[in-house]
Amino acid sequence: MLKSRKVIIIILAVIFFAGMASETPAAEINGISADAAILIDAETGQVLFAKQPFKKRPPASTTKVLTALMAIETGCLKDMVTVSKRAAGTGGSSIYLSKGETLTLSDLIYGALMKSGNDACVAIAEHIAGSVDRFVQLMNIRALAIGTLNTHFTNPHGLPDEEHYTCAYDLALISRNALANMKFSEIVATRDKVIDWPGKEWDRKLHNTNKLLWGYLWADGVKTGTTDAAGKCLIASASKDNRRLIAVVLRSGDRWGDCIRLFEYGFNHYEYRQVAVAGEQYRMLRVQNGTEEAFPVLYESDLGILIPSDTPDAIEIRPEIKAYPMAPLRKGQVIGFVSYYINKQYTGKVKLIAGREVKKQKWWIHFFDSFLRLSWRNFDKCLEK
Known part of the structure; x- marks a missing residue:
C-alpha cells in the first residue's frame, strides 16, 4: 500500500514539475558537461536551469547531506559516540576511526561532511537509530517528507548499491532543506577544522573536499561525491547580493567549472521580485x-x-x-x-x-433589496420604451 502510494505521488509530482524543469533553456549555458544538472534558488525553490533533473542516478557521497541533516535534527551534538567494529571497518573514504574510540556527534558530522568519512556516517547512523538499517528507513521517510520524487537510499554514506539512487532535482530539494538549518550551513562552509583523535598524540585535521570554497568567491557549501558508478558529483551553494543558489551536477566532466557556470548564469540573468x-x-x-x-x-x-x-x-x-x-x-x-x-x-x-468578516444579510432585507433592484430595472426598461 505504501509503495503504491509512493508511485502515485511520484507520477503526479513528475507531471507537475517536469514542464517547469525540462523547459528551462539549456542553450543559454554553454559547456555543462554533467549528465544531469539543476540550478535552483534556495529561498523560493524556483528552478532556473535543468538538464535531465529527474534521471535516476547513483549519488555517491552526496548522500551524506541527508545523513548529516538527520543527525543534526534528531541528535544532541554534544553526545559522546562510541565507534563500533562495523563503523571502524567501513571501506572507502575515511576519517580513520578505531573500534571503541569515542567522539562527539558533532565531530562525526564534521568528519562526514568535510572529509566525507564513510566510517563517520555508520557511527552516526548507529548512534541515532540503533542500527544502520533503521537509520536508512528513517532516511527514506525523511526524503519523502521533503518531497523527493525519485530517491531510495540503502546506506548512509553512498557507497554503490543498485537500489541506492536519487536524481539531481531530489538532491537540490534535500540540500535546500539542509541549508535552512544554521548548523548544517555552518559546517559545509568550513574549510578546515581540527577534531579529536583519542589515543594519538595529534588531532585529526579535516580539509573540506569542496574546492569551490577556495576557487569561487561566493561559494559557501555543500558536498562532493565520487565513485566509479556515480562519476564526479557535486552539490554546491553560493550566496551573493542576499540571494543563495544551489547547483547539482552528477557525473560531471568538470564539476567545479559546471557549478561556476551555473552560478554565474543564475546571478547574472535573474533578479528577485517580491510579488506578494x-x-x-x-x-x-x-x-x-x-x-x-x-x-x-x-x-x-x-x-x-x-x-x-x-x-x-x-x-x-x-x-x-x-x-x-x-x-x-x-x-x-x-x-x-x-x-x-x-x-x-x-x-x-x-x-x-x-480581509474581514462579512455577515449574511437577513432574508427579509435580502428579499426587499432584490425586489427594489428588480423594480428599478423594470422601471428603467419602461423609460427606454
Missing part, C-alpha cells in the same frame, strides 16, 4: 447576500520569484478566484489563489483570503 506581501490587499471583491457589497481580498503569505533580467515583463499572473462569493464569510477564509508563471513555467502560488 502577507496582509497586503490584492483587490476588492463583491459579495452576494452580504451585509456589505464588497470586501478586501488579501495575500495570505509572502512570495518572491526570480525574473529574467532581459525580459522583466515575462511574468504572467493567473488568478483563481470565485466571482461574487456568497456570504457569510469569515476573516481569513480562503477565497482563491493567484499563480505566477515565467515564460509559461509555473513559479509559485499564494492563497487569497478574506
Whole structure:
C-alpha cells in the first residue's frame, strides 16, 4: 500500500514539475558537461536551469547531506559516540576511526561532511537509530517528507548499491532543506577544522573536499561525491547580493567549472521580485447576500520569484478566484489563489483570503433589496420604451 502510494505521488509530482524543469533553456549555458544538472534558488525553490533533473542516478557521497541533516535534527551534538567494529571497518573514504574510540556527534558530522568519512556516517547512523538499517528507513521517510520524487537510499554514506539512487532535482530539494538549518550551513562552509583523535598524540585535521570554497568567491557549501558508478558529483551553494543558489551536477566532466557556470548564469540573468506581501490587499471583491457589497481580498503569505533580467515583463499572473462569493464569510477564509508563471513555467502560488468578516444579510432585507433592484430595472426598461 505504501509503495503504491509512493508511485502515485511520484507520477503526479513528475507531471507537475517536469514542464517547469525540462523547459528551462539549456542553450543559454554553454559547456555543462554533467549528465544531469539543476540550478535552483534556495529561498523560493524556483528552478532556473535543468538538464535531465529527474534521471535516476547513483549519488555517491552526496548522500551524506541527508545523513548529516538527520543527525543534526534528531541528535544532541554534544553526545559522546562510541565507534563500533562495523563503523571502524567501513571501506572507502575515511576519517580513520578505531573500534571503541569515542567522539562527539558533532565531530562525526564534521568528519562526514568535510572529509566525507564513510566510517563517520555508520557511527552516526548507529548512534541515532540503533542500527544502520533503521537509520536508512528513517532516511527514506525523511526524503519523502521533503518531497523527493525519485530517491531510495540503502546506506548512509553512498557507497554503490543498485537500489541506492536519487536524481539531481531530489538532491537540490534535500540540500535546500539542509541549508535552512544554521548548523548544517555552518559546517559545509568550513574549510578546515581540527577534531579529536583519542589515543594519538595529534588531532585529526579535516580539509573540506569542496574546492569551490577556495576557487569561487561566493561559494559557501555543500558536498562532493565520487565513485566509479556515480562519476564526479557535486552539490554546491553560493550566496551573493542576499540571494543563495544551489547547483547539482552528477557525473560531471568538470564539476567545479559546471557549478561556476551555473552560478554565474543564475546571478547574472535573474533578479528577485517580491510579488506578494502577507496582509497586503490584492483587490476588492463583491459579495452576494452580504451585509456589505464588497470586501478586501488579501495575500495570505509572502512570495518572491526570480525574473529574467532581459525580459522583466515575462511574468504572467493567473488568478483563481470565485466571482461574487456568497456570504457569510469569515476573516481569513480562503477565497482563491493567484499563480505566477515565467515564460509559461509555473513559479509559485499564494492563497487569497478574506480581509474581514462579512455577515449574511437577513432574508427579509435580502428579499426587499432584490425586489427594489428588480423594480428599478423594470422601471428603467419602461423609460427606454
